[in-house]
Amino acid sequence: MMEIVSTFVSEFITLFAEMAPFLLLGFLLAGIIHVWLPQALYIPKISKPTFKSSLWAALFGVPLPICSCGVIPTAVALRREGASKGASVSFLISTPATGVDSILATYSLLGLPFAILRPIAAFVTALFGGVVTNFATKGENEIAADAKAVCVDEHCSCGGHDHDHDHCECGDHDHNHDDHCGCKDDHCGCGKIKCGCGDDDCEDREIPGTIGGKILETFRYGLVDMVANVSKWLMIGLVLGALIAAFIPNDFFLALREYPFLCMIAVLLLAMPMYTCATGSIPLALALVAKGITPGAALVLLMAGPATSIASMMVVGKAFGKRTLAAYLITIAGGALFFGWVVDTFMMDTFLSAMIPGGMSEHCAGAEALGVFDYVMAGVLALLMIYTKLPKKSKIQKDSETSRVKEYTVKGMSCNHCKMCVEKAAAALPGVIHAEADVGKNLLTIEGSVDEAELKKAIEEAGFDFLGAK
Numbered sequence: 001m002m003e004i005v006s007t008f009v010s011e012f013i014t015l016f017a018e019m020a021p022f023l024l025l026g027f028l029l030a031g032i033i034h035v036w037l038p039q040a041l042y043i044p045k046i047s048k049p050t051f052k053s054s055l056w057a058a059l060f061g062v063p064l065p066i067c068s069c070g071v072i073p074t075a076v077a078l079r080r081e082g083a084s085k086g087a088s089v090s091f092l093i094s095t096p097a098t099g100v101d102s103i104l105a106t107y108s109l110l111g112l113p114f115a116i117l118r119p120i121a122a123f124v125t126a127l128f129g130g131v132v133t134n135f136a137t138k139g140e141n142e143i144a145a146d147a148k149a150v151c152v153d154e155h156c157s158c159g160g161h162d163h164d165h166d167h168c169e170c171g172d173h174d175h176n177h178d179d180h181c182g183c184k185d186d187h188c189g190c191g192k193i194k195c196g197c198g199d200d201d202c203e204d205r206e207i208p209g210t211i212g213g214k215i216l217e218t219f220r221y222g223l224v225d226m227v228a229n230v231s232k233w234l235m236i237g238l239v240l241g242a243l244i245a246a247f248i249p250n251d252f253f254l255a256l257r258e259y260p261f262l263c264m265i266a267v268l269l270l271a272m273p274m275y276t277c278a279t280g281s282i283p284l285a286l287a288l289v290a291k292g293i294t295p296g297a298a299l300v301l302l303m304a305g306p307a308t309s310i311a312s313m314m315v316v317g318k319a320f321g322k323r324t325l326a327a328y329l330i331t332i333a334g335g336a337l338f339f340g341w342v343v344d345t346f347m348m349d350t351f352l353s354a355m356i357p358g359g360m361s362e363h364c365a366g367a368e369a370l371g372v373f374d375y376v377m378a379g380v381l382a383l384l385m386i387y388t389k390l391p392k393k394s395k396i397q398k399d400s401e402t403s404r405v406k407e408y409t410v411k412g413m414s415c416n417h418c419k420m421c422v423e424k425a426a427a428a429l430p431g432v433i434h435a436e437a438d439v440g441k442n443l444l445t446i447e448g449s450v451d452e453a454e455l456k457k458a459i460e461e462a463g464f465d466f467l468g469a470k
Contacts, residue, residue, distance in 0.1 A: 026101025054090040067233075076315075090127060113350055224388060282302070425461070432447070
């Protein structure tokens with residue numbers, strides 16, 4: 001028993017130390033992209049339902065380090081800003097499947113071939129997904145209101161009245177029940193973006209205008225927000241990887257290598273409904289390959305797991321429609337299986353030889369290759385992860401006699417990005433003094449006076465489930 005525990009601890013520490021330098025570099029690059037790449041640079045390029053729009057959306061999505069839960073409100077906001085459905089789907093696929101942080105982390109554990117093919121596969125799959133979506137939704141009546149806003153509830157009625165265009169911005173026409181605009185009474189969703197998720201990735205703070213301020217914001221976003229976003233799922237992936245290494249025999253999945261396509265199908269069925277982080281899935285993939293699954297099946301896990309989940313499927317279906325959802329899922333599954341087949345058929349030996357020598361069963365070779373720098377970086381990353389989990393002082397004055405504080409239950413928050421989206425959606429409403437979300441408790445605390453129906457609408461438009469006052 002002690003030997004198993006020792007193996008688990010050794011595997012965990014070695015995996016963490018191998019990934020830490022690359023993760024920290026990736027987080028800094030994520031901060032650079034966040035601060036120095038304005039949305040105005042790419043929004044005009046993805047507004048039309050064309051191949052070129054899907055190409056740009058897939059290209060912009062690859063380096064962005066946003067998870068599958070966080071990318072949903074961002075993609076919905078892009079759609080409201082004028083992005084086509086095809087471009088939105090391209091962004092939905094390429095963004096969570098990989099990022100600058102996960103590309104570097106992939107290289108650290110899985111080798112150069114995986115690090116090169118993973119973003120290429122994500123890009124090609126996303127591009128194909130955009131083209132398929134444009135074709136599948138070609139017959140839909142994409143009116144200006146739909147380009148401005150995608151309402152989550154596509155079955156509610158318009159209330160049998162004409163909208164005031166000063167607030168709706170729906171264009172020069174009246175809505176009717178057949179448009180499925182999602183309008184109800186005066187709550188059209190066609191006007192201003194209440195959640196603001198398209199603005200700076202749902203950040204509460206504005207990016208500073210000075211060079212010094214931008215540099216500080218780069219480090220703050222990269223080493224605080226990004227670490228907070230991935231730390232939970234990174235730990236889960238590391239623990240699962242270490243557990244597999246410690247408890248599962250080395251030849252457990254070896255028989256599956258004789259049936260690579262069956263192996264990929266099994267991994268796909270497990271990966272698609274399950275939420276996995278692009279970074280956290282890496283040690284899990286390494287552990288499974290070391291125990292016998294094919295590199296192609298590992299690539300399926302790395303592509304399909306981060307790209308979608310049950311939660312993202314539901315929101316995509318509501319926000320974009322059933323045809324778009326079908327194109328989204330078929331593309332992810334088809335792309336993952338295709339590139340997995342390519343790896344297993346033509347490059348299996350290359351991918352296996354590029355990984356850590358001897359696999360995780362002989363991980364001592366990897367541990368011996370680590371130096372003081374790796375362990376120092378691991379310590380720095382560990383301290384940053386602990387810091388992001390420390391309780392922060394609430395800005396809401398709960399003890400003040402004059403304050404009005406109310407708590408609401410909000411489901412669907414999985415990371416710091418989700419937290420910021422919910423807070424910004426609520427804070428944009430009239431009467432809200434301050435909004436504070438707690439991911440772990442599924443809680444939204446509001447200081448001020450707000451109409452609950454308006455709050456519910458804003459939260460659900462941002463892509464989350466509002467369950468009412470606590």
